[in-house]
Amino acid sequence: MALLQAVLDGFMLGGVYAVISIGLTLVFGVVSIVNFAQAQFLMLGMYVAYFAWARLGLDPLLGSLLAFAVVFCVGYLIQQGLIRRVLKAPEVAQIFLTVGLLIVLENAALIAFGSEYRSVQTWYQNESLRAFGLIVSMPYAIAFCASAVAGVTIWWVLTHTWWGRAVRSTAQDPMAAKLVGIDPDRVYRLAVGFGVGLTAFGGAIILPYLTVSPSVGEQFGVLMFTVVVLGGLGNVLGAVVGGLAVGVIQSVSGLYLPLQLQNLVLFIVFIATLALRPEGLLRKK
């Protein structure tokens, strides 16, 4: 029973991991840049939702839409002003540009918002759902549902809209996309905005059960990379599978292992995937 409960908890966590990691994998898939600062956009999203709650009285669920919109604009401008300039530069420049962004965003947040931990209060915070002897805490359930809605929306956008097809074709071959009248630069801007916005959305919906501080991204950075590497960098469906897998691994290993080894388990999964199946678990060679 404890195992079943842990698996269920893992799924609830994993749904959110999936959504925040889709953002990261989307940026890589389209722009071919690993965004080391992705988790800092999650932090930004949490702050937007926090202030929407504190100043405007918005529930984080509604605030998450605002978080998406605000961070989308930030990502759009960063792609236009910064990332665009290193797309053809050596890899070392691409890596350190986003590492620089990570440092700037984290410390800008520290200066602007201070180092204190902030949290929101919602009516459903202490509620829980019970069925068949299993318990799901309400904020986790709500975050999972919001993630599922977001995931389906992304799938629909990517497969059923002109914009989604433009993104996928640019990811496959920017030159060919250009030939059929798609402006790759424009797609890149939108894709980066969309990717970081999605991660910010994920940050906002987990705000009811987490506290936000400028360094909250550090908890999620390696975790998100594990998720996208498991699913294959650039593979959106893979990020969903990877997210759920990481959630379950984390939750189940918490059952059997002391705290200091839980992160080690995730790391071993991460390194093993990189070494043995760098293309991810889903893709066939």
Place this chain on the structure above:
Amino acid sequence: MNRKTLLLLAALAAVCALPWLLSESGYLLRVLTLLLLFAAMAQSWNIVGGLANQISLGHAAFFGLGAYTSTILLVRYGVSPWLGVVAGMAVAGAAGALLSLPTMRLKGHYFALATLAFAEVLRSIGNTWKSVTGGPGGISVPLVPDAGLALMQFSSTRPYFYLMLVALLASSAVCWKISTSRLGYELRAVKANVDSAEVIGIHTARTKIVAATISAGMMGACGVLYAQFNYFFDPDAVFSLVSISVRVALICIIGGMGTVAGPIIGACFLLPLEELFNATLSGAGAGVSQLAFGLILILIILIEPRGLQALYRRLAARRRAP
């Protein structure tokens, strides 16, 4: 003896005289001592990052392993840090070899991700495994009165200055030796094209493992020196992504990756610049100097990711051809 050697010897003599011109335990001497240490650390990074172009974002892992190894040996078993340097090098080198087994085939972003994750995992283990590491509260080097040289404890900064200078000279010598040896050429071949390197008979896997081990071991020794110099550290300090891993890489980038002079030029540029920001902005609150660090990083990447030497050549060429 040619002119270049003479010039180098003169510069070395000037550096050796520096501590006697400055106040014994003053701020400036501390900054210079750290500058030498960071140049030595960057030199270690240079072997893997510069020569083989394997961009590591996790060298803090080896630095922290060295610091913890010697300090735990000293606190628990009273082992002198002089032996701790050897132990720290061994542990860090072993970790480097171990990590290179699954990561040596990775390139670019993937290698950076894997090394970053390695350091982050060690940081989280350091923070949670309280019985061994002391957890987030950190660990202190016990001060023994009059221990002095035997326990590598000095009240003046001067001996540390020379210690770090020796570390820098040693790591530079190793780097120079490697870059002019068979291993250096093999590493450059690996950097240029792994498959071709394999075809001409280079055992690329062994080459990478050897380089990673040397680099990690040197970084571990630097960690030991840092622990003795600072007397106190915690997991977030020694396993830090920003202030260790990224900083040593940035020093190499600024100075020019893969050159022996690069880390020295980079450290002489970056650390004083950071101190300048610290001195002028420290009143502005937490995070301001780190923000400046991030902005410097982004600016350098946008202006000239190949560093100051390349920038100088570019500007000189522009002046020659109007």
